[in-house]
Amino acid sequence: MEGHYDFKSIEARWQEYWEDRKQYKVTLTADKPKYYVLEMFPYPSGALHMGHIRNYSIGDVVARYKTMQGYNVLHPMGWDAFGMPAENAAIQHGIHPAKWTAANIANMRRQQQQLGTSYDWDREVTTCLPDYYRWTQWLFLLFYHRGLAYRRKAPVNWCPSCQTVLANEQVINGSCWRCETQVEKKELEQWFLRITDYADRLLKDLELLEGWPEPVKIMQENWIGRSEGAEVVFSIKDREEKITVFTTRHDTLFGVTFMVLAPEHPLVMDLVRGTEREEAVGDFVKKAIKRRDASKDGEELGKEGIFLGAYAINPVNGEEVPIWVSDYVLMEYGTGAVMGVPAHDSRDFAFTKKYGIPQRIVIVPEKDAPVPEELTEAYAADGYLVNSGPFDGLPVAEAQEAIADYLEEKGIGRRAVSYKLRDWLISRQRYWGAPIPIVYCDQCGTVPVPEEELPVMLPEDVVLKEGAVQPLSQVGEFVHTSCPKCGGPARRETDTMDTFICSSWYYLRYTDAGNEEAPFGKEAVNYWMPVDQYIGGIEHAVLHLLYSRFFTKVLYDAGLVQCLEPFTNLLTQGMVIKDGAKMSKSKGNVVTPEEIFEKYGADTARLFILFASPPERELDWSDQGVEGAWRFLNRVWRLVNNNVDLIKAAGEAKESASEEDTGLRRQLHETIKKVTEDIERFNFNTAISAIMELVNGIYRYQDKLELAEQNPALLREVLEKTVLLLAPFAPHLTEELWRILGHDGSVHQQDWPVYDPAALVREEVKIVIQVNGKLRERLQVPVGISQEELETRVLDLERIRALTEGKEIVKIIHVPGKLVNIVVK
């Protein structure tokens, strides 16, 4: 590697320098503007992959740039350290999860340091350590005392491979988000967090998040799934009970021809008890539930149903309609009961086709349009009401208001809102998680562990075996305890918490990581929060990012934080792909950070990753592209080293600057402007390309001029600022070059360069000349030239004369300093 810079010794030396000086340690400094930049903390799986490298490279550029701009920058790192892989490793290799996790953390932390990241390691958090999960438990109790944590028996998602339940957000296409095993339904008694209480605020406050990508907000919006509509109460013929339905189309209430209940609806069996239908309906319900549980998500089941022999009475017209039960109605949404309007709902339409239930048209597309005999498909679009008694002729939107008023007046219904969002199921039947701080006592019932007894320690001595459910229930000395209330014998909760709880508040802990009295102190959290820039993968759009927003809102209500939202700006980075596919072991297209560090060093890895594509897009890994980044850094290295002697002797700038001097200086200041603006917009790729152009410009300057003609003072300015501009991207190399240029201290503690507007001024500009919008000529003119003067000059040009000869000039468009367009006929 003759002629290449010695990245190995340079990178190791500066990493040591930073560590020795604790250069990136940050403290609360009230008189300095703060900036909190955060990358999503990793699960300690064992080693970093390129996605991590991309994530941390982006964050590190922002942190270093903001530091140079004078901000007090908080840039922490930690470990999302509870979770299944550790437990699986224990089962397969007999290593204790704590040991496995600690070893992985050590390795990954070493790799992050190799990358040259500017983390304040004094604030490192590790969610599986008692000094962290103690506060996770404390927060659970806070939720519990605020009525936001509750236990209930419910049908839940069960992953047979992970042997645990999952939250709705963790079921992807009917499969477990971690292992992709098909999820089953189980009826279990589980702990939930009442996130649905916050549905409306989680939705509404998306408006506050101007710094979030629109697609992420839309995904959350869809996930929360707010629908406005009405609840309508139907009586049942010859019975006391009533059925409440939720509908968004109460304007179609006169078109109801049947009623459908979900198989799990409590009224289903009540209605048939003691009748000839009891057995058939019972069978149907059992089969329907089974069939649905076994089905894949997204698979359309062919709407099976059975008549219950009972009739509901439509409260607006007194009509009696048959009550059915069908698997296309979900118990979990709305009221678990649906009014059937086949003419205006495609599902109801399909169902009635199958069972021969009549339809009634109550909406027509145009006012006073004839009502068709029959529809071939449901008409769900906008229109005007017909066959709807006093509401005939009203447009849909008005009819909804009028009918809602009517329902409320008559006490037969009310306006209502329904959400798709469900409460967050947080119990996990696993060992490697934070124990839920709850005790069950035969005398006192469910008793929260008192705050001063926290943490409820996760016992270390546990046997983990394949297929074992609730490993904690096997640990006698953990399970058996005394009731905090009455002192009598009691049992501990043996489920642990979803790891997403741990990651829902870690960004708060960083602000005050060592605090032993509280999860975080008020002063610290209010100084640092919210996170100014959060960076991570889009896969967390409705998981971590929604949960964290929920946590922040609850803590806001509890008076523990002052911000309504945790993350002001969000950058969702794209995936790293190679040869058209995501890097994966099975595809055999993995490039490890290790091999790149070894061959080219961290600066090259960072530069390539940031240069190859804008951060939110996919990154196509190219070995040749890496070579290119490597070549560029060497080009910078040679440029500085070749000029050290020259510029060290430099005095003041020469009096009469040459044309080349002015040009180079202008390019420098244009580059400072562009790089600054590009970093602000996260266009790192174009920021780097501008630095490359500047370096090319310096080479060209020196190529063109004899040594004696060059301006050493100018070269000094240009080279120093080039090094400063490159510093956030290639932190090690620029430290070394800064030292070579004769400076003490760290380049990262210098001020970010500011461009000189005077240097940008040009005397002449090149004007593009178009005829009828087509480029025909270019003209160099003085900057201040008047429109008239320019016009005369343009029309006088030989080419333009030839093109306009004998034609009528309709008009001439001027774009000052840029373009003249002559429109001819």
Place this chain on the structure above:
RNA sequence: GCCGAAGUGGUGGAACUGGUAGACGCGCUGGACUCAAAAUCCAGUGGAGCUCAAACUCCGUGUGGGUUCGACUCCCACCUUCGGCACCA
């Protein structure tokens, strides 16, 4: 089915508010240096036409229309790819 994102040279990508399409990098071609190679440096590089050459002309940002003096950019319709949701009443 619904919602969203993206389609630009051989290639990754640039063009920020409608104003020189293809910056920068990769690759390729030619040259310099070298006994030779590596490394490095210099020059060229969207396509077609016409040229000794330069100049010039035409075509060109997924497709088809439109708006405009001027469209990768705005509008309408469509195609393809990728992502999210999915019987949500």
